[in-house]
């Protein structure tokens with residue numbers, strides 16, 4: 001029996017998934033923007049300014065990686081900003097609380113204990129999110145809106161609304177790791193890049209990563225074929241909280257103190273970065289490159305506005321415009337591809 | 339000894355009684371046509387045998403040994419494969435990724451297992467060739483025709499050495515020529531000793547390949563007889579309830 005399918009066609013090279021990807025389009029936009037701003041302001045392309053930018057967007061970028069994982073499964077995590085704050089607060093408070101412990105005698109041990117405890121708290125929040133969403137079937141939006149408020153509220157309760165100064169036996173190591181440089185590159189940026197690479201390998205080279213995409217594409221199909229949907233989803237919310245918590249700890253190192261309102265409202269920028277980079281809120285699409293590029297784009301806009309002596313208050317308006325533009329481009333791209 | 343033996347299977351979803359006291363035996367190399375109106379409980383029976391959910395009551399046995407499936411892998415591991423009615427494909431993944439979903443081929447690097455993309459693509463391509471489908475392993479399912487999707491869903495059952503394949507409306511929504519190919523495949527599978535439960539609303543398909551026809555009506559088995567001693571008219575009557583039982 002011979003077969004002929006007239007609807008099977010070769011796609012033109014420019015529609016190849018690698019070239020016709022949202023991340024690449026946004027990267028092109030980023031390059032154009034960088035070129036435009038550097039014409040307007042000579043201060044933009046200086047090493048100092050670029051390092052400054054890269055550090056600033058690293059925090060958003062790291063949290064955005066985690067949120068991207070959640071968005072790929074067709075979920076959403078609104079609690080990331082609050083988790084950043086709560087983790088940073090608890091970690092810094094532990095620094096002070098453990099200063100008198102005998103563990104302080106061993107360099108780095110206090111740091112390890114405090115950071116581990118802070119991240120464990122973040123993982124706990126993620127587990128709660130994940131179980132409520134995956135096992136009880138609550139809406140991701142409402143659940144994480146709840147934990148957003150709970151974590152932010154707890155942060156205020158613990159600190160009584162005051163800031164926490166980062167001090168303790170290992171504080172110099174802490175600053176070296178969170179706010180130092182390696183080969184001239186700020187450590188937060190290195191962490192971002194390392195995590196992005198890890199996430200790329202995880203998503204595309206492991207079965208678990210493939211399940212993340214399968215759940216976002218068709219959750220019923222995934223569960224029928226035996227994908228452990230519940231466990232994958234819980235793990236994804238834990239990863240999101242962990243990345244947010246880690247970004248919060250890095251911010252604590254950058255600021256030297258943790259205000260109770262640290263990262264207030266960041267969830268919007270974090271989600272915006274993921275979406276601009278091509279994470280599709282209806283699930284099934286997204287990746288680390290998009291999250292990193294999206295976060296960079298937002299920061300370049302903010303920095304560009306400052307350098308061009310335009311009020312930085314325009315940032316939110318512009319970011320909003322870019323979100324809508326990105327979704328439009330995404331839609332057009334999809335239409336052309338199918 | 340029967341390959342599959344279901345005894346007194348009941349399944350309720352809250353107030354809905356989807357299956358009531360269904361018993362069924364399937365022999366190796368036998369094609370059983372399972373028919374019934376919409377909502378008669380056919381897909382529910384498939385999902386119980388596939389391990390998607392347990393029955394409310396009743397027992398199953400394979401090769402005479404009692405079995406209990408909690409997950410689809412349990413059923414798969416003893417050679418039961420399924421083509422789901424909804425095909426159960428993830429649109430955003432490639433054909434090969436869908437074929438191997440839930441049982442990816444991996445290469446080990448110490449404690450880590452990485453996807454073996456090349457092996458999976460090669461194997462999927464071979465399966466599509468065997469099914470005489472022009473489906474390409476690397477294409478996204480989103481861009482595929484109904485027949486190609488069907489091919490992907492069927493290819494999945496050919497990964498492991500299956501002993502029983504459940505096909506829930508494998509010929510819905512495909513062209514006449516593609517239907518002929520699926521029926522052809524069913525015959526080839528039967529000839530190699532694989533048992534098949536074929537669910538279809540299309541009377542000609544069932545009468546073309548099935549040895550036995552089983553009719554469900556509102557969750558109860560109302561007929562179970564050789565195709566040779568039945569007729570499309572009788573089966574139609576059984577499905578609609580014009581005939582009480584046969």
Ligand SMILES: Nc1ncnc2c1ncn2[C@@H]1O[C@H](COP(=O)(O)OP(=O)(O)OP(=O)(O)O)[C@@H](O)[C@H]1O
Nearest residue numbers: 351354356374375376377378379380381382383423
């Ligand atoms: N997961 C579920 N939850 C609740 N009710 C269900 C579920 N699955 C099936 N049912 C109900 O069980 C009954 C049998 O459904 P089933 O899908 O088995 O029918 P079917 O014979 O496959 O029908 P069709 O020919 O339309 O595919 C229906 O009343 C259906 O609404």
Ligand SMILES: [Mg+2]
Nearest residue numbers: 380381423506
């Ligand atoms: Mg059905």
